[in-house]
Amino acid sequence: MAAPTLSAADAEKLNSLKSSVAALPQISENEKNGFINLIARFLSGEAQHVDWSKIQTPTDEVVVPYDTLKPAPHDPAETKKLLDKLVVLKLNGGLGTTMGCTGPKSVIEVRNGLTFLDLIVIQIENLNKQYGCNVPLLLMNSFNTHDDTQKIVEKYSGANVEIHTFNQSQYPRLVVEDFSPLPSKGVTGKDGWYPPGHGDVFPSLRNSGKLDLLLSQGKEYVFIANSDNLGAVVDLKILNHLVHNKNEYCMEVTPKTMADVKGGTLISYEGRVQLLEIAQVPDEHVNEFKSIEKFKIFNTNNLWANLKAIKRLVEADALKMEIIPNPKEVEGIKVLQLETAAGAAIRFFDNAIGNNVPRSRFLPVKATSDLLLVQSDLYTLEDGFVIRNKARTNPANPSIELGPEFKKVGNFLNRFKSIPSIVELDSLKVTGDVWFGANITLKGKVTIVAKPGAKLEIPDGAVLENKEINGPEDI
Template sequence: MAIRVGIDLTASALDRAGKSNHSGDEELIEWAKIHTPTDEVVVPYDTLESPPEDIEATKKLLDKLAVLKLNGGLGTTMGCTGPKSVIEVRNGFTFLDLIVIQIESLNKKYGSNVPLLLMNSFNTHEDTLKIVEKYTNSSIEIHTFNQSQYPRVVADEFLPWPSKGKTDKDGWYPPGHGDIFPSLMNSGKLDLLLSQGKEYVFIANSDNLGAIVDMKILNHLIHKQNEYCMEVTPKTLADVKGGTLISYEGRVQLLEIAQVPDAHVNEFKSIEKFKIFNTNNLWVNLKAIKRLVEADALKMEIIPNPKEVDGVKVLQLETAAGAAIRFFDHAIGINVPRSRFLPVKATSDLQLVQSDLYTLVDGFVTRNSARTNPSNPSIELGPEFKKVGNFLGRFKSIPSIVELDSLKVYGDVWFGSGIVLKGEVTITAKPGVKLEIPDGAVIENKVHFLKRHTF
């Protein structure tokens, strides 16, 4: 396997990265220089012009586009093995199935040729190669490539772990999605796309069900010649640690919590001052990527990620693709509807997308119009529900939650079929007690069930 080691592993760089969670004082932002971006920099989605409705004109736009999904993550946090993108989301379809169906639908409707690229890590690459064989007869081009792998660094010695004898997989790590730009180039896929007349790549996490091709955004970028676009969306209390866009020294820039001086962390978390956060849906001009990678101009901030592996404290030095925004010309953000940010990071998210809150048509997960509250219900499930297998086993069917505001479930709780949840609901099973909620139960507003038979 080819290995590209591009992160600076000098002692001084490692010392800066290891000083604190803030990556060293050298990378801290000067707070007084931060300005709120104008609508020209972070464009409101509803001000975008509608693209032409003509099928041929739409085809011309789509033929300039490639879709790239970040596919390097494993489903271990949800109790699964293999790539996270093969977790079943709804109606037996996996994340990857839905992505393929979406692009097939677009290409069929407009006669276009939008290819799909999957950036794998060494953790997911071999499994993904086997998985994509099921799409052999698909009408879309599917390309896979591997991102770089870097050696983990022994934290107290600042030495690459493989040099200390850790030569198996655990001695290495994929260095974050900021690696996408050089890996796209090194794999040969960038030149392939350019040879096919592609101009933009839409990059998104494979587990974000809201990250679908948007013609209004593509049309805007092509006509305004923006080299880079980050989709941002209004921040809620659940997103206070997410990166945000700022104007800084005349350029648009991503501000991450790790760059914020301690005295201003609470201010950063405020949803009054910093109202938007990065969805990690990115649209990037392919020629600009090639220009900047060839010039070695993408000097993104290093994010130290401390881990403990086999009892050894190690550092992973990572970069984020969003941090590259300041290197591109005419870079913008677009403040998109919250519907474009629907990640599935835990089984509580899975409950949302499997419920009657959403419907599935042509691979697109669409919100139920019967839901009047623009926000999704907050769902907090206990550790008994953490793994996908356990989660699915505890529901005969996913309850109706169209009228739910919040749900908290603690203990050994099992749900029957046809249950309806409304308002604010907390369900708690006493330690050692199995609580079974019967078929057809309607539970509304702060009801606590502590014993076996309470209905």
């Protein structure tokens, strides 16, 4: 790969940054090099400009429809052989702060007192027991979640799952004003640093030594997914397809709804499959990008990759994923963090494909409105799997909007004596100081708005169907 070309001023900036970073004792040489490479690429203006006229809709060979995949082998011995090639990796670097929780997001209770992590361990344990295989679980932590996760993982020491943890890179935040690392400005705590996005999973797998360890155990594929996506479970049909067709990379995509219009999509571009993110779209084409007609699918961030291919590409420094600049402010100082996304790596792998999977494989919990869905009678829990209730005839989930009073998990749980029945709900919008009793049923379109300064209680056993409620008299 050619080194990025820099102007004299930028080269000086980079050299000065290099010597400041060299003096930071908190991070490894690999991390220092990775950070400087990222900054050099950023300074060179190496942006991925997409020529709109060259974009093509991928064919079914490139984005394979899920229902055309061959069934997984019926013979349990063949299934065991297949699963013994697999590793499951969950992205576990996120904190539950947006939902008002401390510590890793993966330890938020989802259902029946079980956390995301509990469910992941139960699922893999059941696979290992059923087929006598050894599918290990890897957790990629960030420096924000590492210590807590180490303690939490101890509780699974008796489980039939080999659990590995490793940290993704820790990079210094960059002070915009003078292009110096924030930690050298005296911000020595966690605020001086950031994890550079999940695109970092590939170099971090190698730098941690885990990649070579897994290859030495005969592992061939890694299934990477967000720890908060309850639909991201091991799928034998997909694994079987990749092994037989020697696909080095597979991104699971699913049909777009109006809720997903900003999600990245797959395109065919100059003979390769590529991820197109909204940030890369020229302004005049943004509406076209958001339309469901032209770009019908979006990236679920369930990704499958061949471990040997990861090793080859990382060692050749060939994974030049698009850089995502993320401006922040820390203690009144404007800083920049440069990040990359794992999905953008698709164009560097040989024989890469998308797989157009059912929506059930995308069930992320990003907010308490999602928690309401998965804790309700819309789902049940079987062997660690969150299964959708067949009694719901509408393939789409209800749209739920809860006001700021419900944003934190603690407040959300306090405001419901029990989670309402929502199997026949189309949409729910709640605004203001609203409290729910037990055994409530919601159907159709329900809007509940408490008047400013007034507390509105929905009584036990209430059945609300296609109603707009502004006070007790409307119930």
